[in-house]
Amino acid sequence: MNGAGRVLSSLAGLVYALILAPIAIVVALAFSADNFILFPPSGYSLRWFRALGAHGPLLSALWLSVQIASVVTVLSLVIGVPAALALAKGRFSGRDALTNFFLAPLLLPTLITGLALLLFFTPLRLTATLPGLVLGHMTVTVPFVIRMMTTAFSTLPDDIEAAAATLGAEPWRVVRRVTLPLVTPGLIACACLCFLLSFDETVISLFLSGPRAATLPVEMVRYVEGRTDPLVAALSVVLIVATLIVVIIVERLVGIARAVGK
Amino acid sequence: MSYLELSGLQKRYRDAVAVDDVSLSVEKGEAVALLGPSGCGKTTTLRMLAGLVDPDRGAIRLDGAEVTRLPAHKRNMGYVFQSYALFPHLSVARNVGFGLEERRVAKAEIARRVVEALAMVRLSGLDQRRPRELSGGQQQRVALARSLVIRPSVLLLDESLSNLDAKLRDTMRHEIRSIQRSLGITTLFVTHDQVEALTMCDRIAVMHRGRIAQIGSPEDIYERPATRFVAEFVGRANALPATRDAEGRVVLWGERLPVAAPAGGEFDLFVRPQRIRILPISEPVADGMARVTGKVLRSVFVGDHVEVLVEGAAGQIQVELQSGTALPQEGAEVALVWRARDTLPFPRETA
Numbered sequence: 035m036n037g038a039g040r041v042l043s044s045l046a047g048l049v050y051a052l053i054l055a056p057i058a059i060v061v062a063l064a065f066s067a068d069n070f071i072l073f074p075p076s077g078y079s080l081r082w083f084r085a086l087g088a089h090g091p092l093l094s095a096l097w098l099s100v101q102i103a104s105v106v107t108v109l110s111l112v113i114g115v116p117a118a119l120a121l122a123k124g125r126f127s128g129r130d131a132l133t134n135f136f137l138a139p140l141l142l143p144t145l146i147t148g149l150a151l152l153l154f155f156t157p158l159r160l161t162a163t164l165p166g167l168v169l170g171h172m173t174v175t176v177p178f179v180i181r182m183m184t185t186a187f188s189t190l191p192d193d194i195e196a197a198a199a200t201l202g203a204e205p206w207r208v209v210r211r212v213t214l215p216l217v218t219p220g221l222i223a224c225a226c227l228c229f230l231l232s233f234d235e236t237v238i239s240l241f242l243s244g245p246r247a248a249t250l251p252v253e254m255v256r257y258v259e260g261r262t263d264p265l266v267a268a269l270s271v272v273l274i275v276a277t278l279i280v281v282i283i284v285e286r287l288v289g290i291a292r293a294v295g296k
Numbered sequence: 297m298s299y300l301e302l303s304g305l306q307k308r309y310r311d312a313v314a315v316d317d318v319s320l321s322v323e324k325g326e327a328v329a330l331l332g333p334s335g336c337g338k339t340t341t342l343r344m345l346a347g348l349v350d351p352d353r354g355a356i357r358l359d360g361a362e363v364t365r366l367p368a369h370k371r372n373m374g375y376v377f378q379s380y381a382l383f384p385h386l387s388v389a390r391n392v393g394f395g396l397e398e399r400r401v402a403k404a405e406i407a408r409r410v411v412e413a414l415a416m417v418r419l420s421g422l423d424q425r426r427p428r429e430l431s432g433g434q435q436q437r438v439a440l441a442r443s444l445v446i447r448p449s450v451l452l453l454d455e456s457l458s459n460l461d462a463k464l465r466d467t468m469r470h471e472i473r474s475i476q477r478s479l480g481i482t483t484l485f486v487t488h489d490q491v492e493a494l495t496m497c498d499r500i501a502v503m504h505r506g507r508i509a510q511i512g513s514p515e516d517i518y519e520r521p522a523t524r525f526v527a528e529f530v531g532r533a534n535a536l537p538a539t540r541d542a543e544g545r546v547v548l549w550g551e552r553l554p555v556a557a558p559a560g561g562e563f564d565l566f567v568r569p570q571r572i573r574i575l576p577i578s579e580p581v582a583d584g585m586a587r588v589t590g591k592v593l594r595s596v597f598v599g600d601h602v603e604v605l606v607e608g609a610a611g612q613i614q615v616e617l618q619s620g621t622a623l624p625q626e627g628a629e630v631a632l633v634w635r636a637r638d639t640l641p642f643p644r645e646t647a
Contacts, residue, residue, distance in 0.1 A: 201369075207398060
C-alpha cells in the first residue's frame with residue numbers, strides 16, 4: 035500500500051470510529067448495573083431491560099409509533115407510488131414543475147413544517163391525535179416515496195412496457211403485470227425506509243404530540259429531560275436490534291426479488 | 297385500396313421534424329423495408345404504426361379501417377424491438393404466452409400455441425428458461441415468437457438484427473424471411489443495413505430526412521436510384537464530376553460519353569464499381585459503351601473481389617473485379633469501359 039492509500043485508509047477508519055463510537059457507548063450503557071449514566075459502567079446487568087419492560091409510558095409510545103409508522107407507510111405508498119408512476123412515465127404539460135413541487139417539502143426544514151402543521155392543526159383539533167401525527171409524518175414520507183419511486187420507474191426501459199402494450203395489454207394491465215413486478219425490490223426498500231423515517235421522526239412529532247399522544251422519540255426526549263438513568267440506552271439497543279432485523283429481512287427479500295426479476 | 301395505408305404521416309419533436317411526410321401502401325402478405333441512415337425517421341414511422349407514437353398529421357388505415365388514433369393495445373400489431381424488450385421476470389413460455397393471456401385465450405390453447413410458436417423459431421425445450429439465461433440470438437427468437445403467436449395483422453421489426461453478430465444475422469435473415477413467407481404475414485422492417493433490406497423484402501422504401509426518397513423493388517432501388525441520396529446510400533458508387541459539351545453530351549476526363557447530360561447546373565455521374573471493366577488501352581470500344589482512360593494506382597485483394605483504383609485526368613475511379621480474373625499491373629495505362637445505361641447523372645449537391 036502506498037502512502038496516500040495508507041492516509042486514506044486511516045482517515046476512513048477514523049471517520050467510522052467517530053460514527054460508531056457513540057453507538058458502542060450506548061450498547062455498553064444499556065447493560066449497566068448503575069443507577070446513573072456512567073461510563074464505563076461499574077458493573078453489568080440486564081436490570082434496565084427489565085425496567086424498560088415495566089415502563090408503561092415508553093411502551094405505549096413504542097406501540098403508538100409502530101402503529102403510526104405502519105399507517106404512514108401504507109398511505110404514503112398508496113399515494114406516492116401512483117404519483118411517481120405518473121411523473122416518471124406520463125407525458126403531460128407541467129410535469130417537471132409538478133415533480134419539483136412534490137420534492138419541495140424534502141428541502142424545507144422539518145422545524146418549519148412542524149410549526150406550520152401545529153398552527154394549521156390546532157383549530158382542526160388534530161394535534162396530539164393519531165390522524166394528526168400520521169398526516170404530519172406524511173408531509174415527509176410522501177415526497178420521499180415519490181422521489182424514490184420516480185427514480186425506480188424512470189430506470190425501467192420504456193420498451194418493455196411498450197412491448198406489453200403492443201401485445202394487447204391495457205395500460206393498467208401493463209402496470210400490474212410488468213411495471214410493478216419489475217420495481218418490486220425498490221418498492222420493498224422504499225416501504226422499509228418509509229417506515230423508519232416515520233418511526234424516527236422527532237421534530238414534527240414534538241410539535242404535534244401532547245400528553246394524550248406521544249411517539250417514541252418524543253417520549254424518549256421527555257424521559258432524558260427528567261432522568262439520567264440508562265433506561266433509554268436499553269431502549270436504544272432494542273431499537274438497534276429491531277432495525278438490524280428489518281434491514282436483514284429487506285436485504286434477503288430484495289435479494290430474492292432481484293434474483294426472480296433479472 | 298391496399299391492406300395497409302400510410303398517408304401524409306408527420307411527427308415533430310419540439311424543434312425537430314422526425315417524420316415529415318410519409319405515404320406508403322403495403323399489400324397483404326408483402327414485406328417492405330424502411331431503409332435509411334439513423335435519424336431519417338424510419339423508427340418513428342414504425343412506432344406510429346404500432347400506436348406507440350401519436351402522429352401530428354396524417355392517417356393510418358389497416359384493412360380499410362382507420363387506426364390512426366387507436367391505442368397500441370388495440371391494434372394487434374406484432375412489434376419486435378431492437379432491444380427485444382423481453383419481460384425479465386417471466387419465463388420464455390410466459391413471455392411468448394403474454395399476448396394470449398391478455399386476450400383471455402383458454403389455458404390449454406395458450407400452452408399449445410406457445411409450443412407451436414417456440415418450435416417455429418426452433419427454441420423447443422427452452423420454455424422454462426428466463427430471458428437472461430438465453431443468448432442474444434435466442435432472445436431475438438423469443439421476441440419474434442412472442443409477436444407472431446398473437447397472429448398480428450402486421451409484423452413490425454425494428455432493427456431487429458443489428459445486435460447480433462454477422463454470422464447469426466445471416467441465419468436469422470433467412471429464417472425470418474422464410475417464416476414471413478410461409479405465414480404470409482404483412483411485414484415492415486426498419487433497417488439501416490442495405491443487405492438486410494435487399495434480401496428480406498419485396499419492396500424497399502428508402503427514407504431520407506423524414507421522407508421516402510424512393511420506393512420500389514430491390515432491383516429498382518439498386519439499378520435505378522431515383523435520387524442522388526439513394527444512389528449513394530444503397531450499394532457503392534463512384535461519384536464523378538462531369539461537364540457537358542455544346543451538343544449536350546456528357547464529358548468525363550476529357551472524353552465524350554454516349555450519355556445525355558441532364559439539364560441545369562453542375563452534375564456528377566454515378567457508376568457502380570462492379571459495372572466497370574478494365575481493358576487494354578488498344579481495345580476498340582463497342583457502341584453504347586462509355587470509355588475513359590487512366591493509370592492503375594493500386595489493386596487490393598478483398599477475398600471475394602479485388603478493388604482496383606484507377607487515376608485519370610480529373611480524379612479517381614474505383615473498379616471492382618471478381619477475384620480470379622487477371623489483375624492489371626500497377627502503373628499500367630488502361631481503358632475503363634462500362635455500359636452507357638449504367639451511368640446515372642445526378643445534380644451536384646449544393647449543401
